[in-house]
Amino acid sequence: MSAKAATTGGKADVLNPRTTTYEFLGPLGTFVISLSSSAVVYALYFGCNSNSGGCPPSLVGIIGRVVSSILDSTWWKGLWDSEAALYYLGWYAFCVLAWLLLPGDEIEGTVLRTGGRKTYRMNGFYTFGLALSIACARIWICGPESFTFIYDKWVGFVTAALLSAILLATYCYLSSHRSGALLALKGNTGNIMYDWFIGRELNPSIGSLDLKWFNEVRPGLNLWAMINISMLCKQAVLRGGFQNVTNSMWLVVAFQVWYVADCMLFEPAVLTTMDITTDGFGFMLSLGDLVWVPFTYSIQARYLVFRPIELQTPAAVAIFILNAAAYWIFRDSNNEKNDFRNGKNPKNLKYLPTKRGTKLLISGWWGLSQHPNYLGDWLMSLTWCLPTGFGTPITYFYPIFFAILLLHRQTRDDEACHEKYGDDWIEYKKRVPYRIIPYIY
Incomplete structure (x- = not known):
C-alpha cells in the first residue's frame, strides 16, 4: 500500500492521512476475528448451561450437537427472540434517555487533532443508580421471579445485542465518509472490511452524543449489573428464596456490581483511555462494549444458577x-x-x-x-x-x-x-x- 494522504475535494487532508499499516493480520484477520468472536459468545452458552451435560461437554457430545444442528435446518430460529429484542431495544433507549435527561457535570475530553475538544455529560452513576433502583423495586414488589427474564431469554438478548453492534458499526462506517469527519489514524486504510472492524471515524456522533464514549460506558456495563441481578433472582427462585442463595453467588454479584458502580462513579477517567483518545469506533469496540462485556463477563453468575456452590x-x-x-x-x-x-x-x-x-x-x-x-x-x-x-x-x-x-x-x-x-x-x-x-x- 502506498503512503499517500487521503483526499477530500481533491486536496490533501493532513488531518486524515491514509493508514499504511495493518493490525490483527489485516482484512482477512479482522474478518476471521469478527466471525469467531461473535461465535465465542454463543459457544460459551451452549458449551455450559443447565442442559449441557458438563461444562464443557465431552468431545463426543460436542460433535453430536454440531451434527444434529446441521441436520436440523431450523436450529438458527432458536437464536432469535422477538420479546428479548424488544427488551433490549427498550434498555438501550432507557440509557439514551437517562443520558439526555439526568443531571451531570459537563467534562471536556482531550485535545483533538483539530485543536478542539468534545464535551461529555457525566451522569453515568445516576443512570446506574436509576436502573438499579427500578430493578430492586420490581423485585421487591413482584418477587424475584419477575426479574429472571434475562436468564430465561439469554440467547435472544445476545442476538439482539450482536445485531445492534453490527448495525452500529455499519452506521459509523458509512457516516465516516461525510465531509469534515475526523478519522482515526489507524482506521483509514481504504479497505472496507478492515476499516469497518477497526473503526474509521475517531468520534462518530449523533448530535452531541458521542457514540463511542456512550457505548463504552453505558448500555453494556450497566446491563452487566442487571444480568447478574437476574442470575441471583433465578437462583433464589430455584432454591426457594433469597435466604437460600449461596454465598458464592452473593460474592460474585457483589464484586461485579461494585465494579460497575466504580466505573460509573469515576466515569471521567475513561476519557483518557486509548479506546477514546486513539481508536476509531467500529465493530471491534461495538462488539466488545455491547456483547462481550455484559454476556461474557457475567458467565460466573450464570454458572452458579445451575451449579450452586456453598463456600x-x-x-x-x-x-x-x-x-x-x-x-x-x-x-x-x-x-x-x-x-x-x-x-x-x-x-x-x-x-x-x-x-x-x-x-x-x-x-x-x-x-x-x-x-x-x-x-x-x-x-x-x-x-x-x-x-x-x-x-x-x-x-x-x-x-x-x-x-x-x-x-x-x-x-x-x-x-x-x-x-x-x-x-x-x-x-x-x-x-x-x-x-x-x-x-x-
Whole structure:
C-alpha cells in the first residue's frame, strides 16, 4: 500500500492521512476475528448451561450437537427472540434517555487533532443508580421471579445485542465518509472490511452524543449489573428464596456490581483511555462494549444458577480479602494517575519531565510498574471466578481472555509512547522496567 494522504475535494487532508499499516493480520484477520468472536459468545452458552451435560461437554457430545444442528435446518430460529429484542431495544433507549435527561457535570475530553475538544455529560452513576433502583423495586414488589427474564431469554438478548453492534458499526462506517469527519489514524486504510472492524471515524456522533464514549460506558456495563441481578433472582427462585442463595453467588454479584458502580462513579477517567483518545469506533469496540462485556463477563453468575456452590467460610473470606486488595491496587493507582493528569500531586510523586513538556510518573504505584492498574484489574477478574470452584475452565474464560487483552494493550501503548516521547520513553523504561507485574513482568 502506498503512503499517500487521503483526499477530500481533491486536496490533501493532513488531518486524515491514509493508514499504511495493518493490525490483527489485516482484512482477512479482522474478518476471521469478527466471525469467531461473535461465535465465542454463543459457544460459551451452549458449551455450559443447565442442559449441557458438563461444562464443557465431552468431545463426543460436542460433535453430536454440531451434527444434529446441521441436520436440523431450523436450529438458527432458536437464536432469535422477538420479546428479548424488544427488551433490549427498550434498555438501550432507557440509557439514551437517562443520558439526555439526568443531571451531570459537563467534562471536556482531550485535545483533538483539530485543536478542539468534545464535551461529555457525566451522569453515568445516576443512570446506574436509576436502573438499579427500578430493578430492586420490581423485585421487591413482584418477587424475584419477575426479574429472571434475562436468564430465561439469554440467547435472544445476545442476538439482539450482536445485531445492534453490527448495525452500529455499519452506521459509523458509512457516516465516516461525510465531509469534515475526523478519522482515526489507524482506521483509514481504504479497505472496507478492515476499516469497518477497526473503526474509521475517531468520534462518530449523533448530535452531541458521542457514540463511542456512550457505548463504552453505558448500555453494556450497566446491563452487566442487571444480568447478574437476574442470575441471583433465578437462583433464589430455584432454591426457594433469597435466604437460600449461596454465598458464592452473593460474592460474585457483589464484586461485579461494585465494579460497575466504580466505573460509573469515576466515569471521567475513561476519557483518557486509548479506546477514546486513539481508536476509531467500529465493530471491534461495538462488539466488545455491547456483547462481550455484559454476556461474557457475567458467565460466573450464570454458572452458579445451575451449579450452586456453598463456600466454606475461610474460603469465602479469603476471596473477599483478595478482591479488596486487588480493588485497592486498581483504584489507588488510577487515582494517582488521574490526580497527576489534573495537575494534582497529593503524594508528592516523582516524575520524569519530557521534551514534549509533559511528565511521566516514576514513583508510587507507577514506579513499581508501567501499568499497575492492569494488575489490580486482572486480579479482580480472578476473584470473580474463584467462587465457582475448579469444576470447569469455562468460568475462567474472562481472566484468560483479559490477560491476553491487557498484554496486547500494553504492547500497543508501548509502541504509541515510544513514537510520542522518543528518547524520553527509553529513559522512562530504564526507571520503570516492569510492564505490569513488579519484579516479574
